[in-house]
Amino acid sequence: MQQRTESPRRRDHRPGLSVGRVFGVPLYLNASMLLLALLITILYGEFAGHRLGLSPPAGYLIGFGFVVSLLGSVLLHELGHALTARRYGIGVRGITLELLGGYTEMDRDAPSPRVDLLVSLAGPAVSAVLGVAATAATLALPDRTLLNQLAFQLAVSNVIVAVFNLLPGLPLDGGRALRAAVWAATRDRHVGTEVAGWIGRAVAAGTAVLVILLVLNGILAPLAVPLMLLVAVTLWRGAGQSIRIARVSRRFPLIDLARLARPLLPVPTGTPLAEAQRRRDAAGQPQAVLAVTDSAGRPLAVVDPAAAAAVPVERRPWLAVDAVARSLAGLPTMPVDLDGERVMETVQTHPGAQYVVTAGENVVGVLHIADLAQLLEPRRNSNRKWNT
Template sequence: MPTPSLRLPGLPPIRVSGATAVMVVLIAVLVQPSFAVLPALSAGAAIGLSVLLALCLVVSILLHELAHAFSARAAGAQVDHIALTLWGGHTTYRSRRVSHGASVLISLSGPATNLLIGLLALLASSAAPDGGAAQQLLSLLSTLNLTLTAFNLLPGLPMDGGRALESILAAVLGSSAVGTRITAWIGRGIAVVVLAIPLLSLGSLDPSYGIVLLIWGAMIAMMLWQGASAALRAVRQQEALDGLSIADLARGARIVRADAPLSALEQSSLGAEQGALAVVIGSDGSAGLLDPDAVAAVPAHQRDQVPAGAVTAFHGPPGRISSTLEGEALLRVLGAHGRALHLVIDPSGAVVGVITAADVRARLQGR
């Protein structure tokens, strides 16, 4: 089922996950005891104010993400969408030109927004009637936003503070990969601490409240660990991509006509080059790989009657790529073709190798 999206003038699409409602319920449960202690409030009113506070926090999270989106746009990035989820929210944007300094500002704009909301709510609560529901609501809103500010500024991925530190380390150390690895491992450490705090506090809290806090902490810890782990995987993939070359991917190729009889093929030439592949070209331009095992299974007395195409799995027309491509440019061309086979063409136009989609996937996955 697609995630519902809000489209408002001047704003990027806002995707609201159904799990956002779960977040609202969890927050309401956590803050309800703070309203229940007010003598003038009924139980129903305390629950209503708890839900209202949770919704106000969702709005605060949305403003946080909008700050990321607007600062990213100002830096020249393209904002795809904002997502509100069980974990809070995130902003997805793309750009190859954002400087390290701009990345720091984009990362810190969200926590700065929560800090401003928290301070404004704190000022408003000081002007509200003492001991009233309005003062409690504003005070808790301030506390939650200031807590979000502090939490988001933690220096580990995927938190905003971690992203800012990642950019700073990349600029200072001259390596984005090193910066990402450092902040991702810090993020993993923070995940362990986030899980440990409610576990160690269970004995000193009301059981029902402690269990809710533990569940919430476990979900946040899981989010942090997964985000940090995703960053580490992305680094490994990017390093594999940066070092990608034709030499890493291409195998030797021999072009074979589909109607050529097997008896006309010199078996020694099919395996003369280590890892070489026989590429069979059909009359319609489709290509496939000659299967040496299938060739070997054809009796010798029948090889003058069996065409190469009969022992070939065709995959449609092959892609054609230049032997001079490397890195991201090579991967973009391979992805744009979307073919199972790619013929490598040298500057003279000759076929000098073949790349299979399976080999590309294995290379990027580190196999």
Template sequence: MPAHDVPTPSEPERRTPAPVPPGHFRLGRFLGVDVHVSRTWFLLAALIAVIMAPVVEEAEPGLGAWKYVAGLVIAVVYAFTILVHEAAHAVASRRYGYPVESITLHFLGGHTGVDGGPRSPGQELVMSIVGPLASLGVALVAWLLAQVLPDGLIGLVVDTLAWANLVIGIFNLLPGLPLDGGRVLKALVWGATRNEVRGTLVAGWAGRLVAVLTLFLPLAMDRWYDVPADVTSWAFAAILAAFIWTGATAAMQGARLRRTLPSLVARRLARRTLAVPADLPIAEAVRRAQEAEAGSIVTVDAEGRPVGIVNEAAVQATPEDRRPWVPSSAVARSLVPGMTLPVDIKGEELIRAITFLPAHEYLLVDPEGSIYGVLATADVDRAFRERHR
């Protein structure tokens, strides 16, 4: 990945498509961007099919088992609207000259991999708000169509589409990171104070508040819309709240690093890394890493391209008797765009990269693109503490 210089608008077309991470599938291209789907999306599709089956049966009686197929169709249509939301982010990012690596659909929605972060409050505002506005636009079009369509299966699909996009648009506008509305709040505070770090911290605290309130979403749905608060709704609320809290916390940590670590060089903090095939058993990968005195393990595909960073906590959580049979890819975090950084990145540029895509570890590559090592956020934090004792 280039060293985060602002690229020219034509650069995205010249870039080699990134390899598909393990656990993901390439669907094709949309508006010139690779579209990937995570395995977790299929779980969401199955969940939507089960939830919508009784509603489909009521709208179109007598379908039998086909009601589940109709539910899957609704899931696919919903996925396309998520794609529209993410494509809006991609178009805005390209408008400012930032290459877009891919769009990924997953259980909680989607993610647009952009190489580089906004360099002004205006860019931050536009790049973040276009996604929710696109969802609200789809909701409006679907609602208008629903007014002229007859009752039945097609009418149900369009009506569901309208409500789903209305919820997506409004929810994403909530003022807290990592939601789009949090980025809008960050942009506003950044513009008012001329301090990006302060904007991130304010939006991060707001994100934590949104996460706590999300835990009570089932109660609100039960009281105001007569939707029973069952185990599934509580579980989904907990997962969503954890996602928001983690994203907000990581963004705040990155902002603090940016404020306090202006002169750190990634090369000096890199952990020695061992590259292993993604299908190599965990036990053998750990043995080789210990033998090489490596502090991290990177999984590579058949062509030697890095695809993931093995998570130490996940390794420790895997029982020793299973490690000879579990592939390293099962305990590795996929390398999404933004997790690969040049080894000589430093100072403001390093902190900007960490802030833009919060993660526990990042892959460092040399100018030729070869693996140099792994940078852990914990090591960056430890270096700061040691410097300021």
């Protein structure tokens, strides 16, 4: 199970089918969960039917009941994260149940190592309590009965979830706990995230190797191999994403809107696009933003570089800049003295390609998201071409 903080591209993304709220937390069901439900229903249904001497329909019905119980366990695990986070003032955007279990999406990271540790361990603690309770029920119920088998499977699944999630690598809960420990020791969240991310990659590789060994020794059924390998791949990708986020976040202090914003080159409303581009070239400012102004010289809109680039060259002398411009009123704004953290919060809240940079009531430039990406990830974006 994982916790995720919101990324700039996820705010309008629907993680799955909304199925209501639990303790005020939105709950979503990802379509991939149907695959897991079908797989467990068939596998466990056949196992329970054979062990208890039931007909196939009855076995599959029991398998489906186990799926419902397992989903309930996963939900309680995620609620452990969500309610603990909310207890410490961290907003929770929702819980999503999916193929590999589930995740809790939070609107920001924990404010301190202690809170990060408590939120991270809350989920495995819930799973451990459920595992102990199910184990006690297994021992108390008569052997080879339906309730005994369900209790046994719930005990095993919850104990496995608790132990596996405590492995010290991101994006697992144990990885976040490790990050909190390194953060507390170094006073640097980014160092903690990067260390836990690299260990997470080691955990992912180890998981893949373990799956192969279990199959070769006949312990793991071949039918379960694709799912287990998918777990390993997901862990690898999640760890890599954590490493990337740490490296990007470390560069937030470099964000200076006064230097990063592109200057404005005013052109009167009605100016042909070709003429406006010629004036920009003649001014020796190829990166300047063409600002459409009224008769008093006040900026009204800025030319959208992607829309301008899409206009055929032969049409540009006949097309006014107004036709490929976006109103300033429709663009998000940022004060020029905004620090890096607040700039990224604005980008997350209002995803877009351009942002108006202001000093008081004056527009001093336009920030292009491509320029921000280049600053934060110079190696990743060095070979990309952006519309300017």
